[in-house]
Structure formats: C-alpha cells, structure tokens
Amino acid sequence: SRSLNLAVIPGDGIGQEVVAQGLKVLSAVLPQDVKLETKEYDFGAKRYHATGETLTDADAEALKQHDAILLGAIGDPSVPSGVLERGFLLKLRFLFDHHVNLRPSKLLPGVATPLAGEPQIDFVVVREGTEGPYTGNGGTIRKGTPQEVATEVSVNTAFGVERVVRDAFARAQARPRKKLALIHKNNVLTFAGHLWTNIFNKVAEEFPEVTTEYMHVDAATIYLVTQPERFDVIVTDNLFGDIITDLAAAVSGGIGVAASGNINPSGEFPSMFEPVHGSAPDIAGQGKADPSATVLSVALLLRHLGYEAEAARIEEAVSADLAERVGKPARSTEEIGDALVVRVAG
Amino acid sequence: SRSLNLAVIPGDGIGQEVVAQGLKVLSAVLPQDVKLETKEYDFGAKRYHATGETLTDADAEALKQHDAILLGAIGDPSVPSGVLERGFLLKLRFLFDHHVNLRPSKLLPGVATPLAGEPQIDFVVVREGTEGPYTGNGGTIRKGTPQEVATEVSVNTAFGVERVVRDAFARAQARPRKKLALIHKNNVLTFAGHLWTNIFNKVAEEFPEVTTEYMHVDAATIYLVTQPERFDVIVTDNLFGDIITDLAAAVSGGIGVAASGNINPSGEFPSMFEPVHGSAPDIAGQGKADPSATVLSVALLLRHLGYEAEAARIEEAVSADLAERVGKPARSTEEIGDALVVRVAG
Numbered sequence: 001s002r003s004l005n006l007a008v009i010p011g012d013g014i015g016q017e018v019v020a021q022g023l024k025v026l027s028a029v030l031p032q033d034v035k036l037e038t039k040e041y042d043f044g045a046k047r048y049h050a051t052g053e054t055l056t057d058a059d060a061e062a063l064k065q066h067d068a069i070l071l072g073a074i075g076d077p078s079v080p081s082g083v084l085e086r087g088f089l090l091k092l093r094f095l096f097d098h099h100v101n102l103r104p105s106k107l108l109p110g111v112a113t114p115l116a117g118e119p120q121i122d123f124v125v126v127r128e129g130t131e132g133p134y135t136g137n138g139g140t141i142r143k144g145t146p147q148e149v150a151t152e153v154s155v156n157t158a159f160g161v162e163r164v165v166r167d168a169f170a171r172a173q174a175r176p177r178k179k180l181a182l183i184h185k186n187n188v189l190t191f192a193g194h195l196w197t198n199i200f201n202k203v204a205e206e207f208p209e210v211t212t213e214y215m216h217v218d219a220a221t222i223y224l225v226t227q228p229e230r231f232d233v234i235v236t237d238n239l240f241g242d243i244i245t246d247l248a249a250a251v252s253g254g255i256g257v258a259a260s261g262n263i264n265p266s267g268e269f270p271s272m273f274e275p276v277h278g279s280a281p282d283i284a285g286q287g288k289a290d291p292s293a294t295v296l297s298v299a300l301l302l303r304h305l306g307y308e309a310e311a312a313r314i315e316e317a318v319s320a321d322l323a324e325r326v327g328k329p330a331r332s333t334e335e336i337g338d339a340l341v342v343r344v345a346g
Numbered sequence: 347s348r349s350l351n352l353a354v355i356p357g358d359g360i361g362q363e364v365v366a367q368g369l370k371v372l373s374a375v376l377p378q379d380v381k382l383e384t385k386e387y388d389f390g391a392k393r394y395h396a397t398g399e400t401l402t403d404a405d406a407e408a409l410k411q412h413d414a415i416l417l418g419a420i421g422d423p424s425v426p427s428g429v430l431e432r433g434f435l436l437k438l439r440f441l442f443d444h445h446v447n448l449r450p451s452k453l454l455p456g457v458a459t460p461l462a463g464e465p466q467i468d469f470v471v472v473r474e475g476t477e478g479p480y481t482g483n484g485g486t487i488r489k490g491t492p493q494e495v496a497t498e499v500s501v502n503t504a505f506g507v508e509r510v511v512r513d514a515f516a517r518a519q520a521r522p523r524k525k526l527a528l529i530h531k532n533n534v535l536t537f538a539g540h541l542w543t544n545i546f547n548k549v550a551e552e553f554p555e556v557t558t559e560y561m562h563v564d565a566a567t568i569y570l571v572t573q574p575e576r577f578d579v580i581v582t583d584n585l586f587g588d589i590i591t592d593l594a595a596a597v598s599g600g601i602g603v604a605a606s607g608n609i610n611p612s613g614e615f616p617s618m619f620e621p622v623h624g625s626a627p628d629i630a631g632q633g634k635a636d637p638s639a640t641v642l643s644v645a646l647l648l649r650h651l652g653y654e655a656e657a658a659r660i661e662e663a664v665s666a667d668l669a670e671r672v673g674k675p676a677r678s679t680e681e682i683g684d685a686l687v688v689r690v691a692g
C-alpha cells in the first residue's frame with residue numbers, strides 16, 4: 001500500500017482557512033489504498049513573535065522527511081517587511097533548491113477577467129527560483145547618511161539557467177501548441193541577458209519541435225494584457241517571473257485562483273505548493289477567502305507526485321465550481337471546500 | 347525675441363515619420379516671437395553600420411548646445427541587441443544626467459483600452475533614470491562554459507534616490523489628488539528597498555498634504571489592471587519603472603499615445619523627449635505610424651521649457667483628434683499630423 005506523507009504549513013491570516021479546504025479535497029480525491037499522513041507546522045508571524053525564529057536547522061531537517069509541503073500563506077503587517085520573506089519563504093526555496101517555480105495561468109469559463117472581450121488564456125510560467133536578484137547578495141555602506149550606497153546583485157549561473165530552461169522546453173514539448181517564450185531584458189542587463197539568451201538558443205536545438213520567441217520583460221507586460229493567447233510556456237528569471245506571474249494571475253481571474261509549485265525536479269528535497277495570494281489579514285477569520293487557489297495547488301502537488309488522474313479531477317472540479325458561481329450569492333470558504341469535495345468524490 | 351534651439355534625432359524605422367509630424371505641430375503652436383532653430387542628427391542603426399559609432403564625445407558636445415532634444419526611435423533588428431540601447435539611448439541618459447524619466451498615463455476619451463468597463467486612468471510615473479540595474483555594473487566569468495557566472499549590480503545612492511523622490515513629491519503636491527505611491531520590492535531587495543523606503547518616508551514629512559502608499563512591484567501590476575484609477579503619481583526605480591510604464595501605456599491606450607521625457611531638472615544639460623514606442627521596423631515607411639505619442643512628447647518638451655499654454659493646446663488637440671477617430675477609417679501619419687496642426691493653430 002502507498003503513502004503520502006505531507007507537511008502542512010497553514011501560516012498566517014487566511015492561510016489556516018484555505019489549507020483546511022485543500023486538505024479536505026486532498027483526502028476526498030486520494031485513492032483508497034494511499035495512506036495520507038499529515039503533520040502541521042507553526043511557521044509564520046505567531047511563531048516569530050513568540051520565539052524570534054522563522055525556520056531553524058531542526059525545522060528544515062523535519063520538513064525534509066516529507067514527500068511534499070502544502071503552504072497556505074506567510075506574512076503579517078506586525079512583522080517588519082522582509083523578515084518572513086527572507087527568513088522563511090525564500091530560505092526554504094534556497095535550502096530545498098526549488099529552482100522550478102511553476103505558475104500556470106488559465107482563464108476558466110465563467111471567471112471574471114479585468115480584460116475586455118473574451119481572451120483565451122492558457123499558459124504556464126516557469127520562473128527560476130534560486131538565482132537572479134533573489135540571492136541576497138549586495139549590501140549597504142554609510143547606511144542612513146546622505147552618502148549611503150546600496151547594491152543588489154543578480155547572480156546567474158550557466159548551471160542554474162540551463163536546468164530551468166531545459167525544464168521549460170520539456171514542458172513546452174509536452175503541450176499541444178509546443179511554444180516557449182524567453183522573457184528577459186537582454187538589451188540592458190547584457191551580462192545576465194547574454195547568458196540566458198545563449199543557453200536558451202543552445203537548448204532549443206535539442207527541441208526542434210518547440211517554436212521559440214524572445215521578448216523583453218517590458219514588452220511582455222503589454223502582450224499579457226493585449227494578446228495573452230499568444231503565450232503557451234514562458235521561462236524567465238526569478239524577479240521578472242515574480243512580476244509577470246502576478247500580472248498573469250490578475251488577467252486570468254485573479255490571485256483567488258492562482259496556484260503555484262516550488263519544485264525540486266530531482267526529488268532530492270520535498271517540493272512546496274502554495275497559492276500565489278498572500279495572507280490577506282483584512283479578511284482573515286471571516287470565512288470569505290476563496291480556497292480555489294489552494295485546492296489547485298493541491299492538484300499541482302498531486303501531479304508532481306505522479307497522481308495525474310487525481311490532479312485532473314481536482315482541476316475539473318474547480319473549473320465546474322467556478323462556472324456555476326456566476327450570478328449566485330457568494331459562498332463561504334468552507335462551503336466552497338465542501339462543494340469541491342462532493343465533485344471530486346462523485 | 348525668444349528662441350528655441352532644438353536637436354532633432356529622427357532615428358530608425360518609423361522615427362523619421364513621426365518626428366516630422368512632431369516638428370510640424372511644434373512650429374504651428376509656438377508663439378510668433380519665438381525663433382525655432384532645429385538641427386538634425388543621424389544617430390541610430392544607419393550611422394552605426396556606416397561608421398561603427400553610436401554617440402561620440404563630439405556628438406555629445408554638439409547636443410549640449412541645444413535647449414532640448416526630440417527623438418523619434420532608435421533600434422533595428424540588424425544591430426545586435428544592446429548595442430544601440432547601451433551605446434546611445436542609455437549613454438545619453440547617463441551623460442546628460444536624465445534622472446527624472448517622466449511618463450504620464452492618461453486614458454483619453456474615445457481611446458480603446460484592453461481593460462473591461464470604463465476605467466478612469468490619469469497618473470504619471472516618475473522613473474529614476476540614472477541608477478539601479480541600468481548602470482552597466484556587473485560582469486561575466488568563464489563565458490560560454492558550463493561554469494559561466496554572470497552578475498548584474500543594481501546601484502542605488504541616497505543622492506540619486508532622494509532627488510527623484512523629491513521631484514515626485516513636488517509633482518504630487520501640484521496635482522489635485524496629491525497622492526504618491528512608491529513602488530519597489532523591499533521585502534526581497536532589502537538593501538536597495540531599505541534605502542528607497544527610508545528616503546521616501548523622510549521626504550514625506552516635508553509634504554504633509556501628500557497622501558502616500560507603498561506597494562510591491564508585483565502587486566502594482568495587479569492594481570494597474572484592476573484599479574488603475576487608484577494611482578496619481580508613482581515614483582520608482584529604473585527597472586521597475588521600465589516595466590510598469592509599458593504596462594501603464596498598454597492599459598491607457600497603447601504605446602501609440604504614450605509620451606515620455608528624460609529630464610535633467612537643473613537644466614545643466616538638455617532634456618530629451620521621445621515616444622515610449624520603438625522603431626517598429628515592420629510598418630516603417632508606410633505612413634501607418636500614429637504620430638500622437640511623438641506630438642505629446644513635444645507637449646512635455648514645451649512644458650519643460652516653460653511653454654505651459656502651448657503644451658496644453660497640443661494635449662487638447664491630440665485628445666480631440668483621438669475622440670474624433672472613433673468609427674472612422676484609419677488616417678496616415680501625415681494626415682494625423684496635418685489635423686493636429688489645424689487644431690493647435692485654430
């Protein structure tokens with residue numbers, strides 16, 4: 001008999017509520033013979049205030065014992081900006097070498113978009129997760145004086161770029177349209193731009209069936225609102241990926257339905273799955289949060305672990321649920337979770 | 347009698363066509379007693395191919411003699427990416443200390459937007475123009491090998507940040523809504539983010555009437571498509587400014603109408619005004635390019651030199667012309683220019 005040993009990090013704000021629904025749906029969809037074990041971890045603002053800790057070495061060791069991690073949301077206005085981001089979220093991505101940050105964008109039937117017309121949106125962004133301007137390199141001199149100088153260093157390696165580019169080509173190859181766009185700013189960031197572009201062109205030779213294009217990040221934001229149907233798979237740098245995936249989420253139904261995976265493709269360390277949205281402290285505890293993004297993150301988790309049919313069932317359930325909402329009164333977080341349980345079980 | 351001594355750089359692709367219309371409108375709107383002198387410069391792809399030069403010391407000296415610079419567009423697929431950008435456009439911004447990169451976004455009546463509904467868009471982005479990841483700092487080791495490492499260094503100084511933040515506060519103070527948003531990514535880029543946030547908060551104390559907010563760049567892209575009316579003045583870093591102004595242009599009618607100024611507020615060196623769009627080689631020479639963005643850049647140029655009434659006349663003319671287009675057959679570049687000449691003169 002099989003087992004799935006899951007680390008659960010509800011986190012802050014609405015994290016608790018949405019993760020509860022994600023787990024309900026996960027239990028309902030898993031085949032009978034799979035034994036689901038979950039262990040909850042208390043990372044986030046409360047733990048930080050109580051102990052000053054964000055993620056200790058012992059925590060990291062404990063997390064490594066799991067098959068995968070499901071996270072709700074981390075962050076609270078009571079914690080200074082950067083502390084939980086650098087001390088927990090990014091620390092985990094680096095420790096567990098989550099170099100493939102996967103963010104699908106699909107505009108589902110019935111879901112509202114801020115764009116006019118009826119755009120067809122169905123693409124996936126492969127964002128590099130362990131390099132670029134996210135490495136924490138840089139520093140400050142003469143802090144607080146009129147002569148202060150602060151630097152941020154974007155670090156890009158052939159090793160890091162090639163593995164994520166290769167992953168993106170493989171994903172493009174597996175999709176019907178087989179298109180891959182590299183997004184960078186190689187006309188200004190010429191050192192990193194040259195590295196990305198060269199490796200992209202080199203790997204492209206191994207995937208002759210994949211149609212490629214290059215686009216500057218500024219131009220990409222234009223296309224994302226004027227021709228989003230143009231995109232199939234996008235591969236990009238850590239920071240550009242951060243920016244364009246929020247925009248992509250906004251045009252394809254909002255962060256209420258945007259899922260993501262922080263993936264270690266080799267399986268050396270567990271991958272982590274989380275909604276793109278934050279902890280939304282303004283609506284926390286009110287049962288107003290939409291758990292769809294978390295439930296869709298559970299689907300990404302299942303697909304990553306090889307449960308393709310179960311992942312697809314969840315995606316169909318969420319899609320059908322969203323389509324049914326049109327014109328109906330809003331339901332609570334729990335009601336949506338219950339409806340999804342019925343659908344995936346049925 | 348007064349004079350306006352203008353450097354004109356038509357540049358590549360559609361640059362020639364749109365600049366010609368900009369100059370026609372400028373001549374028509376200038377008061378009789380102002381003597382307009384123009385000198386054309388041949389920078390761009392043709393000059394580069396003929397001589398290998400992008401901008402020599404002698405060129406820079408010549409440009410310094412002018413009151414302002416009007417540029418069409420620079421760039422051509424025949425020139426390797428980065429050569430004209432770094433060798434001409436960015437070189438000029440750095441040489442002439444164009445630290446205020448001004449990019450207004452206004453959705454004019456009758457102009458199509460990719461957003462649903464009828465969004466009210468009227469804000470201006472003050473983008474820093476001489477620091478950040480645009481300084482060319484960084485480098486590559488082991489180029490072309492599997493051990494290549496490429497870095498890009500974002501350089502931020504208290505001097506550079508304070509002067510642009512101060513400029514943005516003054517602009518916000520002068521507008522009816524008096525709102526200013528700082529856009530950065532201070533939860534990840536903590537060194538530069540700390541510098542920007544601290545200086546922003548410090549200068550804010552001198553402008554008690556201005557309402558301020560802070561927003562991460564990823565969240566800002568969401569608001570730009572879901573609540574663009576929220577923005578009045580935005581101040582941001584060079585790279586974030588590059589990205590969000592293209593998005594801002596897209597939602598407020600497209601780069602066909604987006605104007606910009608690369609401003610040296612002290613007047614030590616001439617400021618440069620240019621449409622946000624590129625050289626569009628695919629439609630060059632066909633009379634299809636919309637000269638509105640260039641004509642609106644002429645308005646920014648006039649306002650910068652103190653011709654406020656004339657600037658306003660141009661903006662009204664463009665606005666009226668755009669409103670009249672709805673449902674009519676497309677006009678040529680020259681026809682639009684002629685119509686604007688009639689309006690500003692009348």
Ligand SMILES: CC(C)[C@H](C(=O)O)[C@@H](O)C(=O)O
Nearest residue numbers: 085086089090242533534564
């Ligand atoms: C919270 C922050 C560190 C994070 C990022 O910048 O990657 C978030 O914006 C995201 O996209 O997952």
Ligand SMILES: CC(C)[C@H](C(=O)O)[C@@H](O)C(=O)O
Nearest residue numbers: 187188218431432435436588
């Ligand atoms: C052409 C390029 C160097 C430039 C920039 O990145 O600043 C352009 O995109 C712009 O916004 O003016």
